[in-house]
Amino acid sequence: MPNPILPLWEYIPDGEPRVFGDRVYLYGSHDRVGCDAFCDFRLKVWYADINDLNDFKCSGVSFSTKDKADRPSDTKEWTQAELFAPDVIENDGKYYLYAYIVGSKGCVGVAEKPEGPFRLLSRYKYNEKDAGDDGIFNDAGVLVDDDGRVYIYYGFTESNFGEINPANMYEIIDGSYMRPIIDDTDNAPEEQRFFEASSPRKINGRYYMIYSPRRGSRLAYAISDSPRGPFEYKGYIVDNGVDYPGGNNHGSVACINGQWYVFYHRMTNNTIMSRRACVEPIEILADGTISPVEMTSLGFEKALDPYKPTPAEIACVLIGECFITELDIFTRPIVNIKKGSVIGYKYFDFGDDFSSKEYTLALKTRGQGCYSRVDVIIDDYESGEVIGSVNVGLGDGVYKGKVKAITGRHAVFFKVTHETEGWTAPYFDSKSLFELLDFTFMK
Structure with a gap:
């Protein structure tokens, strides 16, 4: 769990x-x-x-x-x-x-x-x-x-x-x-x-x-x-x-x-x-001290399976005013996702696959009437490798993008921006862009 x-x-x-x-x-x-x-x-x-x-x-x-x-x-x-x-x-x-x-x-x-x-x-x-x-x-x-x-x-x-x-x-x-x-x-x-x-x-x-x-x-x-x-x-x-x-x-x-x-x-x-x-x-060390631990999405799991649907609400990193909310007992999206928001999950085990060059990432979202882009970053949301991106449209749907094939154990972060330029861009800087329900990686 x-x-x-x-x-x-x-x-x-x-x-x-x-x-x-x-x-x-x-x-x-x-x-x-x-x-x-x-x-x-x-x-x-x-x-x-x-x-x-x-x-x-x-x-x-x-x-x-x-x-x-x-x-x-x-x-x-x-x-x-x-x-x-x-x-x-x-x-x-x-x-x-x-x-x-x-x-x-x-x-x-x-x-x-x-x-x-x-x-x-x-x-x-x-x-x-x-x-x-x-x-x-x-x-x-x-x-x-x-x-x-x-x-x-x-x-x-x-x-x-x-x-x-x-x-x-x-x-x-x-x-x-x-x-x-x-x-x-x-x-x-x-x-x-x-x-x-x-x-x-x-x-x-x-x-x-x-x-x-x-x-x-x-x-x-x-x-x-x-x-x-x-x-x-x-x-x-x-x-x-x-x-x-x-x-x-x-x-x-x-x-x-x-x-x-x-x-x-x-x-x-x-x-x-x-x-x-x-x-x-x-871990309790020999001298009795306890090493600080980070928050993860794992609970009692050893690793998350990236090839099964991951519910958005098990995120352990939420930066930029986004938050998890309960709409009903079955639906708990991450909402208020804005430009600069970061949503993170620790840790997935992508296993060993040295033949694939790229995977598909599918995001299930609820639309907010905006076009946006989700960059996919592994290991560290500030300095980690960007392995691909997904363009999210105006309405409810499943949006897909190609990402680099990776192996082994990694944290995964989604960093969000909007696709609007020109004089209207400042308006969208503070607007909710979409809501995230779940996602999965597909080989």
């Missing part, structure tokens, strides 16, 4: 990946398409067999704060606000959901199975002096340590810490509160300063905190020898704003069949909402 890794009509941001048994589970918020607010009043759980990561399934609604036909509210006695950024951990054979609810004191749910459904166990119990962030436990991440102790990390612009009583899993132990775990003061550079999205992990005896820094398009991480810190900033793992319409990022890491991955989200629909789940493989 390429990025995004879930069905293209599903919006699951703030992903917390957890491996339980022979499945990987993705817990996250649930965005609503066409909505001007973050998140939904319900949570869903997606999961896949660790041996078949290209087949994620949905177990349905796992927790809800509003009555729906298929699921009554789990919190009807005290709140009907939106659910943000859940985490789920296992302890003593049960699965505990920690959910932030907007404007409400957070809650803990419990289930017999990792996919839920979760039933309300309790709201957090604590003394006021043992709860930062006004006691709402924003974006809580939970760690069950090897000795059975349970720690919770949370906060919006505050990096807070507490210890949970493992006997009930919702009571904050008196005197355990600490702040900051990650520097959240103006003394820290913006790329390091804690903002939100706490996600703790213990890896090879070290404690990691994955979080969103003040520079919000990145997932940063810090390391400590103790669950209480201090955590030392080490760098960032992925930045969803590199050559792409950026926004907040929230996610974490998981080891699946011996390979580490970072789960994160990207924005669509020209908003900072409508966020979709993505994944990239990462």
